[in-house]
Amino acid sequence: MSETNGPRRAAQQMQEAARYLARATRNLDTPTDSHQILTSLVETQASIAQTIRELAQWHRAAAAGTHYSRPHNESARGVMTAVSELDLAAQEADALQETLNRAHGGSSVVNWLETPETESPEPESPEPESPDRDDD
DSSP states (O other): OOTTHHHHHHHHHHHHHHHHHHHHTTSOSSTHHHHHHHHHHHHHHHHHHHHHHHHHHHHHHOOBTTTBOTTOHHHHHHHHHHHHHHHHHHHHHHHHHHHHHHHHHHHHTOOOOSSOOOOOOOOOOOOOOOOOOOOO
């Protein structure tokens, strides 16, 4: 695999894995899996945020005549737009990271059951006796 294909192939693999995860999480048979999935999502989101920042930096350094056609004004505007939007996406990715961290923290205190407990019917409590009143 060539150097330039590495990042593109990694992005395709991540896309495929995310699609698989989206389908797989429709039904969780083991409740503790939700916490482990959140752990992985937190770590994955950190990598996504880093990737976005690195893409912004790469676009920021893209040079006319080297990375795109020099006299092509539309290309220069496209690069500036990409940088601006990637900077915004990096901020939003960091905010999502914080939100996922809070969800992960909430999940970490749950006493998950691996198998559902069978519900036992609550015993019927007798009606409280009313005191006898002798109003005679």
